[in-house]
Amino acid sequence: MAATLFALVAPFSASASEHASVSTGIRTSSTDISTYAQILHDGTNWTMIPRGAVLHLSDKHRDKLGERPVGNLVSWPEFLSINRSWLATEEVTLRQAEGTRAIDPRRLSYFSKQKRMVVAVYQESPIAVVFIR
Numbered sequence: 001m002a003a004t005l006f007a008l009v010a011p012f013s014a015s016a017s018e019h020a021s022v023s024t025g026i027r028t029s030s031t032d033i034s035t036y037a038q039i040l041h042d043g044t045n046w047t048m049i050p051r052g053a054v055l056h057l058s059d060k061h062r063d064k065l066g067e068r069p070v071g072n073l074v075s076w077p078e079f080l081s082i083n084r085s086w087l088a089t090e091e092v093t094l095r096q097a098e099g100t101r102a103i104d105p106r107r108l109s110y111f112s113k114q115k116r117m118v119v120a121v122y123q124e125s126p127i128a129v130v131f132i133r
Contacts, residue, residue, distance in 0.1 A: 034067060036128075040079065040119075041070040047079040049119060052128030055103075056111035056118040061086055064117065076126060088116040092129060097122060099130030 037048045046069045057065060064086075080087060090111070095101035097120065111118045120129045 039066050044071040045074045049126040050128040053120050053126040055120050061117045088118045089121045092120045097127045097129050102132045
């Protein structure tokens with residue numbers, strides 16, 4: 001099974017490199033991962049996805065997106081497989097994720113009518129999306 005790509009399009013702060021250790025070459029940072037990722041859970045299992053990856057969140061599933069893990073940590077592919085009844089994905093391009101190309105407005109309109117949560121993915125892995133304003 002291929003390794004799961006956990007892609008974040010938002011750039012990491014320069015301050016992280018300022019904390020790099022010269023003697024060990026290991027970067028240390030006071031930045032909390034919750035700045036870039038959020039927990040998605042079903043009450044039994046949980047996984048992490050990048051902040052900005054959720055394209056549509058219905059009121060019915062709002063409680064499944066949280067800040068604290070609930071249950072057992074599982075990989076994104078496993079979590080998606082278990083929760084396909086309420087979780088959908090939308091494949092996006094890197095240009096769409098970066099915000100240099102818009103996601104088709106008809107797709108966004110379609111998402112708003114869905115009862116399932118829609119997560120942006122690139123090559124089947126969650127990715128944050130920057131929307132063009």
